[in-house]
Amino acid sequence: MNRQFMAILRKDLIRELRTREMLISMILFVLLAMVIFxxxxxVKEGADLTFFTGGMLWVTFIxxxxxxxxxxxxxxxxxRCLDGLLLxxxxxxxxxxxxxxxxxxxxxxIQVVAVPVFTLFFVERSxxxxxxxxxxxxxxxxxxxxxxxxxxxxxxxxxxxxDLLLPIIFLPLIVPxxxxxxxxxxxxxxxxxxxxxxxxxxxxLLGFDAVFLVAAYGTYDFAIGE
Amino acid sequence: xxxxxxxxxxxxxEVDGLRKTFGRREVLKGxxxxxxxxxxxxxxxxxxxxxxxxxxxxxxxxxxxxxxxRVAGHDVKDDPMPVRSTIGLISHTPxxxxxxxxxxxxxxxxxxxxxxxxxARIGDLLERLELSxxxxxxxxxxxxxxxxxxxxxxxxxxxxxxxLLDEPHSGLDPRAVDIFDGLLAEIRDExxxxxxxxxxxxxxxxxxxxxxxxxxxxxxxxxxGVDHDTFSSVYLEHxxxxxxx
Numbered sequence: 001m002n003r004q005f006m007a008i009l010r011k012d013l014i015r016e017l018r019t020r021e022m023l024i025s026m027i028l029f030v031l032l033a034m035v036i037f038x039x040x041x042x043v044k045e046g047a048d049l050t051f052f053t054g055g056m057l058w059v060t061f062i063x064x065x066x067x068x069x070x071x072x073x074x075x076x077x078x079x080r081c082l083d084g085l086l087l088x089x090x091x092x093x094x095x096x097x098x099x100x101x102x103x104x105x106x107x108x109x110i111q112v113v114a115v116p117v118f119t120l121f122f123v124e125r126s127x128x129x130x131x132x133x134x135x136x137x138x139x140x141x142x143x144x145x146x147x148x149x150x151x152x153x154x155x156x157x158x159x160x161x162x163d164l165l166l167p168i169i170f171l172p173l174i175v176p177x178x179x180x181x182x183x184x185x186x187x188x189x190x191x192x193x194x195x196x197x198x199x200x201x202x203x204x205l206l207g208f209d210a211v212f213l214v215a216a217y218g219t220y221d222f223a224i225g226e
Numbered sequence: 227x228x229x230x231x232x233x234x235x236x237x238x239x240e241v242d243g244l245r246k247t248f249g250r251r252e253v254l255k256g257x258x259x260x261x262x263x264x265x266x267x268x269x270x271x272x273x274x275x276x277x278x279x280x281x282x283x284x285x286x287x288x289x290x291x292x293x294x295x296r297v298a299g300h301d302v303k304d305d306p307m308p309v310r311s312t313i314g315l316i317s318h319t320p321x322x323x324x325x326x327x328x329x330x331x332x333x334x335x336x337x338x339x340x341x342x343x344x345x346a347r348i349g350d351l352l353e354r355l356e357l358s359x360x361x362x363x364x365x366x367x368x369x370x371x372x373x374x375x376x377x378x379x380x381x382x383x384x385x386x387x388x389x390l391l392d393e394p395h396s397g398l399d400p401r402a403v404d405i406f407d408g409l410l411a412e413i414r415d416e417x418x419x420x421x422x423x424x425x426x427x428x429x430x431x432x433x434x435x436x437x438x439x440x441x442x443x444x445x446x447x448x449x450x451g452v453d454h455d456t457f458s459s460v461y462l463e464h465x466x467x468x469x470x471x
């Protein structure tokens with residue numbers, strides 16, 4: 001399993017780093033969204049945007065991920081490469097885990113670029129003292145977004161209207177992650193937060209991740225099948 | 227002295243009552259056949275008859291709605307992993323990643339199949355397929371014929387016992403067809419073959435067993451040895467669209 005997991009992940013990384021199709025579109029989207037947010041919310045000089053920051057950040061990441069998810073499986077469908085993958089003696093869950101890990105790496109790359117820019121634009125206080133809490137929330141929310149997104153992108157890729165279907169099924173289901181991550185991130189950006197004060201949200205994100213990883217484990221064979 | 231009794235050739239593929247339904251449409255309506263190890267089954271039939279669906283069920287890419295299918299002794303539905311290790315599929319689409327090089331594609335598939343002698347095997351195949359000089363070029367820069375040759379390398383990389391060919395000559399120019407057939411001749415003794423084709427001449431040339439599928443049923447089944455004219459007239463009885471030959 002480990003060899004096959006690494007083979008799929010390595011293949012996806014090589015392809016993406018060579019073509020940069022997903023990364024460039026996601027980075028451009030995120031940066032443009034921030035510029036638009038900057039002007040859209042600058043209705044009054046010196047207006048306090050602190051309590052919108054978490055929402056702006058996570059809405060941007062979720063929509064950027066939608067772009068990436070659509071592309072990640074579109075590539076697999078080219079030249080029927082998915083058939084080649086499914087012909088291999090590989091557990092379907094391994095395909096899911098490798099695809100999820102690939103999407104997670106791409107999302108993290110986007111965030112390495114986007115978070116400093118976002119902080120520069122919108123965050124007024126330094127949250128250096130809360131960086132571990134921020135990274136924990138970021139990672140847990142990212143795992144949930146990528147696990148759910150990969151599962152749903154797999155289901156939607158075999159449908160005729162996959163570009164439309166994916167947002168329709170992904171966005172409602174990702175709302176719990178959005179609420180928890182937005183709450184925790186806003187708290188960190190606004191006044192700082194200890195792990196204790198974030199415990200409920202962190203546990204919720206952990207639970208969400210676990211539920212969708214287990215759900216994918218049980219359903220991925222069916223999802224990626226016919 | 228008594229002569230040793232001749233051992234029967236074991237069956238490599240056994241299909242019994244295969245049915246496949248997509249929604250309300252029944253594409254395969256109870257297909258049964260078998261193929262001995264080392265045999266070459268040529269399947270003909272009009273478009274939409276169910277030939278490719280049959281092949282995709284054998285390849286575990288589709289699940290049968292009913293029937294028992296065994297490949298190399300393994301049930302394709304209940305025990306698909308050993309079946310996948312046993313088969314290779316060559317289609318008219320090469321199933322290769324265009325943004326990877328030939329070398330990267332084959333390394334990827336070698337890792338997926340757990341090929342032990344990866345480097346030697348890839349080097350040998352690329353040499354035999356006359357692609358060594360292009361092994362580090364992106365597949366998107368390859369011609370259709372080169373991609374099809376590389377698709378052969380992908381399909382036989384893990385030394386499968388059974389090779390499934392889905393219209394492998396489709397879209398190839400005459401020179402590429404010659405190269406492809408030369409390669410097929412080289413590996414003919416190493417595998418059991420099932421080939422879906424519209425090309426009667428090729429199907430008759432290679433087949434040890436001939437089959438026509440029409441409207442989801444086997445309309446004709448015969449051992450090899452049928453001449454082209456006889457088979458063509460049989461074929462035309464079953465295929466009315468006139469788009470073949």
